[in-house]
Amino acid sequence: MRFPAGQPPLPAREWLARVIEGQHYRNPMDDTAALDARFSRGEVVDCFAQPIPPCRLMHPGEDLWFYRIPAEETPVPFDIRILHEDERLLVIDKPPFLATMPRGRHITETALVRLRRSTGNDDLIPAHRLDRLTSGVLVFIRRPQDRGAYQTLFASGGVHKQYEAVAPWRGALAEATSEEPILWSDRMEKTRGRMDARIVDGTPNARTLLRGVERLNPDEEAMLRHTYDTKEELARYVLEPLTGKTHQLRLHMCAAGVPILGDPVYPLVRPPEEHSSWEQPMQLLCSRMSFPDPINGDERVFRSSYFVPLAAE
Structure with a gap:
């Protein structure tokens, strides 16, 4: 995700929480505990794959990478x-x-x-x-x-x-x-x-x-x-x-x-x-x-x- 232009800086954790809450197809298990676990495992990173601490201020134009937890999907019953x-x-x-x-x-x-x-x-x-x-x-x-x-x-x-x-x-x-x-x-x-x-x-x-x-x-x-x-x-x-x-x-x-x-x-x-x-x-x-x-x-x-x-x- 790229921090939007024209927005005041936000701590990485607060911004990522807003991103997850705004997903159209959000997994109900993607809660506060799952968010904190991402940061503790070092899975929230910058464009150089360096872990971002939850308190780091994100500014317009900066990128943040994280793993999305997929919502439940109906299996497609065909083989590849x-x-x-x-x-x-x-x-x-x-x-x-x-x-x-x-x-x-x-x-x-x-x-x-x-x-x-x-x-x-x-x-x-x-x-x-x-x-x-x-x-x-x-x-x-x-x-x-x-x-x-x-x-x-x-x-x-x-x-x-x-x-x-x-x-x-x-x-x-x-x-x-x-x-x-x-x-x-x-x-x-x-x-x-x-x-x-x-x-x-x-x-x-x-x-x-x-x-x-x-x-x-x-x-x-x-x-x-x-x-x-x-x-x-x-x-x-x-x-x-x-x-x-x-x-x-x-x-x-x-x-x-x-x-x-x-x-x-x-x-x-x-x-x-x-x-x-x-x-x-x-x-x-x-x-x-x-x-x-x-x-x-x-x-x-x-x-x-x-x-x-x-x-x-």
Whole structure:
């Protein structure tokens, strides 16, 4: 935490107490005794990992680091599948409902925390992110000395990603993509505190290629119609994001009139208690990822072992 500008200095203990009390998802066990125990164990530190005494005055712009006690979380009932592992990378098939890394109410039930616990490697970090409801290929970096190379590669757009989504069948889109891919290009904005992103006027910052549309086979379609209680004819859409805006594929699909099956946000945001159950995951999968390795130049190709439509195990 960074001490806010414009505030009078406060003792570290008093400020940290206010921070903990203000958490949206606070563990009821994170009480005064737990706060004091952090200080006594030397677990409240500055940016140089030096313990901060409880009486030290904190000033605007100063950082304080501490361990958050996670609130109780509902276990996600899906395993993480390992696709590839070497000295630099750990590549997984992320299941639906599992966040990439801690955020908000999801701390322990995230791919990062699960993998750090199962591998014993606390240096593990993701090279990129997938939405909590999205499944498929997710790359982690194993060693600190390799982080810069891979994170720069992903941030610069040097990675080719292919997604598959199940959504209502639209013959016009299938016919159009039979000749060449369709480019969706829009300006998207997401406001802090809102679940959904929006398409607004302005210079495009989100571009997606729709590469193909094909009908599901009768057995797949029958299973999904029953699971999601829909009478829609369904198809598989092959998508290639050219940019990486939040909810980009989900919003572009919805704007094209084909919202992704199981999406609890587009076209309408549903209350949390009405979100899809474990048996109704959002049908969006990162199915393939490829890139030139920034360390040795080898071509890296990873494919998901899931098959759309995704189904509860």
